[in-house]
Amino acid sequence: MAALIVSRIGLATIAGQSPTYKLGRTPTADEIKAWDIAIGPDGKELPPGRGTVERGKIVYAEQCTRCHGATAVEGPEAPLVGGKGTLNTKKPLKTVGSYWPYATTLFDYINRAMPFDRPTVMSADDVYAVTAYVLNLNGIIKDGDVMDAKTLPAVRMPNRDGFVPDPRPDVGPHKPKTGG
Amino acid sequence: MHEQMTAPRRAFLRLLALGSGALAACRAKAPAPLPSLLGAPISPYGERSPFVHAARQVSDRSRTPEQASSLTPLADTYGVITPSSLHFERHHSGVPKIDPDQHKLMIHGMVDRPLVLTVDEVRRLPSVSRIHFVECSGNSGNGWQPTPRPTVQGTHGLTSCSEWTGVKLSLLLDEVGVQKGASWILAEGADPAKMTRSVPLSKAMDDAMVVYAQNGEPIRPEQGFPLRLFLPGWEGNANIKWLRRLKVVDQPYQTREETSKYTDLMPDGTARQFTLVMDAKSVVTHPSGGQKLAGPGFHEISGIAWTGRGRVTRVEVSTDGGATWKDAQLQEPVFSRAHTRFRYAWDWNGQEAIVASRVTDETGYVQPTREELVAVRGVNSNYHNNMIQAWKVKADGSVEYAVI
Numbered sequence: 001m002a003a004l005i006v007s008r009i010g011l012a013t014i015a016g017q018s019p020t021y022k023l024g025r026t027p028t029a030d031e032i033k034a035w036d037i038a039i040g041p042d043g044k045e046l047p048p049g050r051g052t053v054e055r056g057k058i059v060y061a062e063q064c065t066r067c068h069g070a071t072a073v074e075g076p077e078a079p080l081v082g083g084k085g086t087l088n089t090k091k092p093l094k095t096v097g098s099y100w101p102y103a104t105t106l107f108d109y110i111n112r113a114m115p116f117d118r119p120t121v122m123s124a125d126d127v128y129a130v131t132a133y134v135l136n137l138n139g140i141i142k143d144g145d146v147m148d149a150k151t152l153p154a155v156r157m158p159n160r161d162g163f164v165p166d167p168r169p170d171v172g173p174h175k176p177k178t179g180g
Numbered sequence: 181m182h183e184q185m186t187a188p189r190r191a192f193l194r195l196l197a198l199g200s201g202a203l204a205a206c207r208a209k210a211p212a213p214l215p216s217l218l219g220a221p222i223s224p225y226g227e228r229s230p231f232v233h234a235a236r237q238v239s240d241r242s243r244t245p246e247q248a249s250s251l252t253p254l255a256d257t258y259g260v261i262t263p264s265s266l267h268f269e270r271h272h273s274g275v276p277k278i279d280p281d282q283h284k285l286m287i288h289g290m291v292d293r294p295l296v297l298t299v300d301e302v303r304r305l306p307s308v309s310r311i312h313f314v315e316c317s318g319n320s321g322n323g324w325q326p327t328p329r330p331t332v333q334g335t336h337g338l339t340s341c342s343e344w345t346g347v348k349l350s351l352l353l354d355e356v357g358v359q360k361g362a363s364w365i366l367a368e369g370a371d372p373a374k375m376t377r378s379v380p381l382s383k384a385m386d387d388a389m390v391v392y393a394q395n396g397e398p399i400r401p402e403q404g405f406p407l408r409l410f411l412p413g414w415e416g417n418a419n420i421k422w423l424r425r426l427k428v429v430d431q432p433y434q435t436r437e438e439t440s441k442y443t444d445l446m447p448d449g450t451a452r453q454f455t456l457v458m459d460a461k462s463v464v465t466h467p468s469g470g471q472k473l474a475g476p477g478f479h480e481i482s483g484i485a486w487t488g489r490g491r492v493t494r495v496e497v498s499t500d501g502g503a504t505w506k507d508a509q510l511q512e513p514v515f516s517r518a519h520t521r522f523r524y525a526w527d528w529n530g531q532e533a534i535v536a537s538r539v540t541d542e543t544g545y546v547q548p549t550r551e552e553l554v555a556v557r558g559v560n561s562n563y564h565n566n567m568i569q570a571w572k573v574k575a576d577g578s579v580e581y582a583v584i
Contacts (some may be wrong), residue, residue: 035425040433084410087449100439172546
């Protein structure tokens, strides 16, 4: 322990204490790699691996059915499929297929947070696979399509253009003027 | 030779014998020992009175005990500070148990000097303390339809106010050196769901903080122990709890929480995204749903008002269902982006009355009626309901949910 503390202090004075307050140290490449799991919309952080719809069906049955239902609509947790064309109706149904703007979010979220009670048990391959399966159930990719770091960011979700920036305040004297 | 017992000595000994006998007799007849009149002893960490019962309630939109919310009993709190044990909760994967000696804060990405800090190191940095509210943007979501709830805890309980202590995020970002082209920060928590949100760099450099203390002691586990990202006036979800990482980036990362959730569906089917600031809002907490007024006469109408855009400047109260409004008194000092207590002296004549409050903030924004808000947003946006709330005081003193 003492040796570790000494070597760590040594490392800190060499490698990156903050300039003004001389606190902290530079993270190691391994430390960053272990935590740097966020996948942005261009997918450049997607890991190596691949998944088929067929493999996804198996993974889904093992990991997802118990909360999302046998065909991803039964629940008891959120339905993952359906709701197409309902967003501007009295009873909108927001699902991966009808609402999510980016397919990369699906990989990011499943990878970090699912299954609900045991997140991060799935390999990258299996996350690609179950992502492919959910996209396929929603009719967004075909049965034979394979999801990987190249193909996933290229998937264009049906509701990609469905989001607008915050226009508030939207009531009262300061609300944006509409029309001409 | 043996000692002759003198007469006085004999008398003394006799007296002693008599006395001890009498004493023995006295003891035999003594009444039972009296109970102590002393109160409870000192203790290491106080409890409230056993006669006080206010408690958080599970929100009925909770899916499991870990993917759940608990509501602050607003009608049972005083002033502007919410007791830490009653601060509302909203979790997506339960409350992790984190050893502060093992926890780290990593700041990396588009920075000159990536940094990893221990909790102790964060606490050593120059600190600030601020009083601010937190509100879940899903608060009052049941008001869109509208769906009556019996109490103000049920209608408005996903908001609380504390004094937060920590370090300015701008100080941390200056230490790491933000690179040109950076425009957002991805903030990530150490809960099992690893909650993530994208935060505009402008807010990060403004009044954002990394906090470690709440109301004078280390932040509670339910509010993010040991470190939390704090964005004054912005929706609760973005104030990432159990903060472990800040990555400086050049675009929003479109996380699940800022796409699938926390986006506001409009009647035309489009959805507003990054609706981060909390609009001005107020609610009367006394009299409020479920209470019973003792009878006509003096009652102090009281409640809280707040805005994510700065300071509350005015609260008006109506006792006739919104037909007329009178100014209430604001508790001083009025803090920016914090709960503000308002009070109004009311002489109740015993007849049915519909009571409501309406806040104006420093931008001139006035809290809207249900009608005004729904005209713009429809009823399916789910988030950011800040409409005026009313309570009907019936002739018998009972109070129930009302819509004006």
